[in-house]
Amino acid sequence: MNILEVKNLTKRFSGLVAVNDLSFEVEEHSIHALIGPNGSGKTTTINMIGGVFPPSEGQILFNGSDITKKNTHEIARLGLGRTFQNIKLFNSLTVEENLMVGGHMSYAKSGIVNFFFDFRNARREETALREETHRVLEFMHLEEIAKRQVGGLPYGMLKMVELARTMMTNPRLILLDEPAAGLNPSERRELIDILARIYEGGVTLFLIEHNMDVVMNISHVITVINFGSKIAEGAPVEIQNNPEVIRAYLGDRYNLKA
Ligand SMILES: Nc1ncnc2c1ncn2[C@@H]1O[C@H](COP(=O)(O)OP(=O)(O)O)[C@@H](O)[C@H]1O
Ligand SMILES: [Mg+2]
The missing domain is CATH 3.40.50.300 (P-loop containing nucleotide triphosphate hydrolases)
Known part of the structure; x- marks a missing residue:
């Protein structure tokens, strides 16, 4: 196929x-x-x-x-995920936060209204998002730099982080x-x-x-x-x-x- x-x-x-x-x-x-x-x-x-x-x-x-x-x-x-020829990451956020932003789109299925009014649903999504972030960080061998700000990382690592962020969208x-x-x-x-x-x-x-x-x-x-x-x-x-x-x-x- x-x-x-x-x-x-x-x-x-x-x-x-x-x-x-x-x-x-x-x-x-x-x-x-x-x-x-x-x-x-x-x-x-x-x-x-x-x-x-x-x-x-x-x-x-x-x-x-x-x-x-x-x-x-x-x-x-x-x-359908992608990475770019010129890396596109949030430099002021940590590696982990960049992944969470990448994954948010696919996890926030309850939508913006529910996000504010259905607190339990939102909490469940945040837990799922955190778990997925840790799973991807582990898979990509990036746990050690999870708390580092993206802005200071060497180029090779940035490319791995970008790929990891793409993985967050499953x-x-x-x-x-x-x-x-x-x-x-x-x-x-x-x-x-x-x-x-x-x-x-x-x-x-x-x-x-x-x-x-x-x-x-x-x-x-x-x-x-x-x-x-x-x-x-x-x-x-x-x-x-x-x-x-x-x-x-x-x-x-x-x-x-x-
Ligand atoms: N947004 C754009 N506006 C005008 N020309 C473009 C644009 N993007 C690419 N091109 C032109 O299209 C051609 C193919 O570019 P590109 O797809 O980037 O090539 P490659 O990735 O194979 O190096 C080039 O001549 C490039 O200058
Ligand atoms: Mg090109």
Whole structure:
């Protein structure tokens, strides 16, 4: 079953065609990577899937239902989470508080009216939210920095906190925009380990990534785009040996064992 179907997606920014008639499917419970040169339309694609802006043309189905015109909040509520190329966290809050804010949206189901008038309900939700926060902090190995203010944390940790916050919404699919960018080798290994564990927990991962060790190690399927159009798709070994992919993107970025 496909958890995500992208059909003939096009995005124009005043004349510039950033994404051009792009179609692909993401199978449920897979790790699927989107790669391509800088400016090839990867972030734009994730932004359309996540509801940041609508496509100029085309359709997006998540879990069988049309999300093409839904906004970021509606899409997050359906179980589609994401991280950003530029980290978006509250610097003055602690790690734990950032997670609680991330989870609040999915937990506050009793709504704003009940939140004030149905105290018991609100209390029950707060307890659930705290429990979930601790579960995610533990899962992500972030308990030690739970009380630290986000503003002072090193970059690698911020990326983990951002991923942890996404986990708070209990997503079925997570979109990750360059999760390994800026990480040192040991942080990269930790990221690969965490992503594998998230996947093993039943979540589907769709990631944009330039680090080929990460991509080739964890992906089941790789879609390659260039100038907004798909140029190849397949398993890592097929992509590594695809002449057009090598010419347009891989070049000597990845050491072929041929
Ligand atoms: N909000 C925007 N307004 C105008 N042009 C944009 C916008 N976002 C991206 N672009 C342009 O669309 C193209 C694709 O960008 P992007 O999707 O960010 O590429 P990638 O993530 O593959 O590096 C680039 O030429 C970029 O300058
Ligand atoms: Mg990008």
